[in-house]
Amino acid sequence: MTSTVPTAGELPADIPDFPMTRAAGCPFDPPPTAMAKQQEAPLAKIRLWDGSTPWMVTRYAEQRALLADPRVSADITRPGYPLQTAVAPGSRSGTGSFILMDDPEHARMRRMVTAPFAIKRVAALRPAIQKIVDDLIDGMLAGPKPVDLVDAFALPVPSLVICELLGVPYSDHDFFQDNSKVVIKRDAEPEERNAAMAALSGYLDDLMGEKLAAPADDLLSGLAGRVKAGELTRQEAAQMGVLLLIAGHETTANMIALGTLALLEHPDQLAILRDTDDPKLVASAVEELLRYLNIVHNGRRRVALEDIDIAGRRIHAGDGLVFATDIANRDPEAFPDPDRLDIRRDARHHVAFGFGVHQCLGQPLARLELQVVYSTLYKRIPGLRLAAGLEQIPFKHDGVVYGVYELPVTW
Amino acid sequence: MKVILDQDKCVASGQCVVAAADVFDQRDEDGIAVLLTSDPTPDQADDTRHAAAVCPALAIQIQE
Numbered sequence: 001m002t003s004t005v006p007t008a009g010e011l012p013a014d015i016p017d018f019p020m021t022r023a024a025g026c027p028f029d030p031p032p033t034a035m036a037k038q039q040e041a042p043l044a045k046i047r048l049w050d051g052s053t054p055w056m057v058t059r060y061a062e063q064r065a066l067l068a069d070p071r072v073s074a075d076i077t078r079p080g081y082p083l084q085t086a087v088a089p090g091s092r093s094g095t096g097s098f099i100l101m102d103d104p105e106h107a108r109m110r111r112m113v114t115a116p117f118a119i120k121r122v123a124a125l126r127p128a129i130q131k132i133v134d135d136l137i138d139g140m141l142a143g144p145k146p147v148d149l150v151d152a153f154a155l156p157v158p159s160l161v162i163c164e165l166l167g168v169p170y171s172d173h174d175f176f177q178d179n180s181k182v183v184i185k186r187d188a189e190p191e192e193r194n195a196a197m198a199a200l201s202g203y204l205d206d207l208m209g210e211k212l213a214a215p216a217d218d219l220l221s222g223l224a225g226r227v228k229a230g231e232l233t234r235q236e237a238a239q240m241g242v243l244l245l246i247a248g249h250e251t252t253a254n255m256i257a258l259g260t261l262a263l264l265e266h267p268d269q270l271a272i273l274r275d276t277d278d279p280k281l282v283a284s285a286v287e288e289l290l291r292y293l294n295i296v297h298n299g300r301r302r303v304a305l306e307d308i309d310i311a312g313r314r315i316h317a318g319d320g321l322v323f324a325t326d327i328a329n330r331d332p333e334a335f336p337d338p339d340r341l342d343i344r345r346d347a348r349h350h351v352a353f354g355f356g357v358h359q360c361l362g363q364p365l366a367r368l369e370l371q372v373v374y375s376t377l378y379k380r381i382p383g384l385r386l387a388a389g390l391e392q393i394p395f396k397h398d399g400v401v402y403g404v405y406e407l408p409v410t411w
Numbered sequence: 412m413k414v415i416l417d418q419d420k421c422v423a424s425g426q427c428v429v430a431a432a433d434v435f436d437q438r439d440e441d442g443i444a445v446l447l448t449s450d451p452t453p454d455q456a457d458d459t460r461h462a463a464a465v466c467p468a469l470a471i472q473i474q475e
Contacts, residue, residue, distance in 0.1 A: 107422070115423075119428040119429060188470060348461070354467070361424075
C-alpha cells in the first residue's frame, strides 16, 4: 500500500488547475476533467490559484466519510487550508463565521440559530412563501414581456423570505444583493471583496443596534437577546447575520433560475412537474434538481488534522482537501445513470448541501421555497419559455455559486 | 429495530424529521433532534433507516 502513496517527488506533472471549466454546450454538467479524475481515483491532486496542490476528493463515498470525519477541519486559519482566493491583508478570512470554525466553538454558535430553521417552524412559513410567490407571478403576468426571471422572480422570492425571517428591511435589497454578489465572485479582487464584506458587516451591525434597542419577533432580535445575555459579542451576532443574509438569498435564487432553465431544457420533466398535484413528487423534483445542478460548484474546503488512510491512499496531516460535491452527485455508484435529470428518482441522499456537521443550516427553508416555486410557477405560466437561445444565457462560471446572471423568458 | 440518537452530535439539520416524522422530532429551543420512539414499527423501519443514512452528523444508530 505504501507504494501507492505519492510523495512530493512522484507527483504527476499534469496536475489540473482548480476550479475546472465546464464543457461548451453542457451548462448543467460538471467539468469533464473533474469527471475524468473521478473515474481514475477517489482522490486527485489539483492546483489552486496560489500554486498549492490539495487533494480533490472525487467520489461520493469518500466525500461523505471525510466530511463527517472529526480529523478533518473547516478552520480556515489552519496551515494547509485550501483558500478559495487571496485573503486581503488585515482580514482574517473574508467571512469570519462559524462555517469556518471547528467544534466545540462551531456547535456553540450554530445552535444559537438552529431553532428558526427546524422543520416545523419552517413549514409554518409555507402560506407566507406561497403568497410571496403568487404576488410576484401576478406582477410578472401584469407586466411587459419578455422579462428577466432572475430580476422579477428568482432573486425577490428568497430575498423577501430571508428579510422577513431575519428582520431585515426588504427596501435595502439592492444594497445587500449587490454586495453579496461581490463577496461570492470567484475572481473579485481581495480589496473589493473586503469592502463589500465591510459594507455588509456595518449594515448588519447597525441593524443589530436597532434590534438591541427595540427587539422584534425575528431572528436578528433573537441574536440581539443573546448579545444582551453575554453569550455572543455584537460583532459575532452581526457576522452571523451577514452569513445568513447572503446564504439565505443567493443560493436559492440560483436554484430557482437555473432549475427553471434546466426544466425548460428537459420539457418531459417539466411536464411531469407541471401536471402533478402530488407534494411527494414535487419534493422529489427538488431533491433531484439540487443533486443535478449542485450550484455550490467551487468545492467545500477542509484541511486534514491527522494522517488519514482512505481508499488505499494516505492523506497527511496538513493536506488541504477540496470536496467537489458536484461530481459526487454524479457518481454512478451513488446515483445510477447520474447525468440524466429524472425528477422521479430517489435523490434524497445527495450532498448538494454538503455533509458533516457543517451541512447547510438553511436547507429546510431552501427546500420549502423551491417546493413552492416549482409547484406554482409552471402551473400558473404553462407557456413559460426562453426568450433567448441557450447560447446567449450568461452563466455564473465565475461564481462561487453557479447559476445564471439573467434568464429572459416569455410565455 | 432499536434507534439510538446522540444529541451531542446532532447539528439540527432536520433531515431525520423529513425522512421519518413519526420517529423523530426537534426540540423547540434549538432544533436538536429528539426520539418520538426508540422502537419503530415495521412500517416505519425503512424511513428510519433512511433517516440514519442521511444524518450529516452520523448521530443516529440503528440496531436491527
